[in-house]
Amino acid sequence: MGSPATTAQGFDVLSNDKYGRYAVASKDLPAGEVLVSELPFAVGPKLDTYPLCLGCLAPVDASALCSACGWPVCDADCEKLALHADNECAVFKAAGVRFAVPAEPGAGTCPQYECITPLRVLLAKEKDPARWDKEVKLLMTHSDKRKANPQWGANQVNVVDFLRKKCKVESRFSEEAIHEVIGILEVNGYEARTPSGSMVLCLYPQAAIMAHNCVPNTVHCITPTNQGGERYRIVVRTAAAVAKGSMLYTSYAHTLDPTMLRREHLQLSKFFDCDCARCADPTELGTHMSSLKCTKCDNGIILSTNPLDQGAEWKCNGYNCSNTLRADQVRRVLGVVQAEQEAVDQFESGDALALGPVEAREKLLKQYKTVFHPRHALLLQLKHSLAQLYGRVEGYALDDLPDILLERKIELCREILAALDVVAPGMSRIRGLTLYELHVPMILHARSHFQTDQLTEVQLRQDLSAAAKVLAEAADILCLEDPTTPEGSVGVMAKESLIQLQASIDSLPL
């Protein structure tokens, strides 16, 4: 371990062979403490994106082009936005490189866009060499490993050659410099959601220092535009109290993915093998988010014999059961289920169209019951979708939900929260949103039982107070988000609803 290289607010930056640079709490930190608040060094389309307006980053069909450079924008206002006008516009215009409008607009990802964000990073380096030297050039690129991937060749053609030869920036940016920024973006980039809902890539050199853990102890929020006119500021906070000397972790993987899929994603996109406590434990810290059901005995659970080896055999833990599965068989099951879920999410499955979004997911849950442990991560993903759909989609409006479906929504939220208590403890966004989702059926259920004389006024007060506790925690978490973001606006609603709920609780007898 090296000695602290930088001291920032609340953390020191150390480095070692395993992590490279990493952040450690320099004092005892309470939950919600701000660790980093920074603007991006660059922001732009993800490397594999469909066409976006280069000014506001909203999805476009490429029918409107910038009058100066001929690349997609929404309209004349967007072509003047600094994000485009002060970046690639001048380069494209000077070289006479216009966007080639695809024959079939809307036909998936657009390779011409791959050069945009690397070019924005290179231009930012020219404009702010001091920040580049101090913060950005220290970031990891994993060039040796990336060179062995087929993507390196695609980058050479779509980004390096395109920029140097077609856009005529050979004298400004070397091949190595362009590959370096592609690596920096791939290894360190954060995804952010634009106000129009598209996903874009942001580079935050301070936030990127944090190492990964599948149970992170920090949370971050990115605000696309705040009231001061700033764009894409990130604020990183502690999710729970962190003791002095502890590492500060973010998560580069999906919380509700099983170990095999998280580790595969981390190896493919971040080039390391995660060995955190969650990954190392076959039961995922007792959550059973990776466990399968044994089909050969009554109560057996099939677990990996070594989750840190993606190829290790899986074995039933049932008494006297010798059932085993090869890792590739387990991986195939996960792939099939993911594909079926995706088809339902995108309304591409017959069931989603014929049955509707709720019934199609409930049917999948039933179908997978015999394969997975009830708390398996892929089932939790389905349950997470269902918890949001009950009360929102046609035929399932909240006010019309019978008690049995209110109970279903409550049960789904509670199952998700039980897993999050372990794998995303503290003030995580997903926890805040799930708590918000939970409080409404709790209130409706209590009122419905009171109206049908199944609860006394005192019991109603108790049940509403329990819902108020849930709502208060949701408000505490979501009010950390900027009120202009969707999550932040739920936080504002939660705070307002809490006042009303408290007033109605106060009118009931103790």
Ligand SMILES: C[S@@+](CC[C@H](N)C(=O)[O-])C[C@H]1O[C@@H](n2cnc3c(N)ncnc32)[C@H](O)[C@@H]1O
């Ligand atoms: C976003 S960077 C983190 C900052 C980086 N360590 C640096 O020095 O700039 C991500 C890289 O850090 C390393 N890293 C982060 N978390 C790790 C972990 N849990 N185990 C091993 N390596 C990790 C990996 O090399 C990964 O590709």
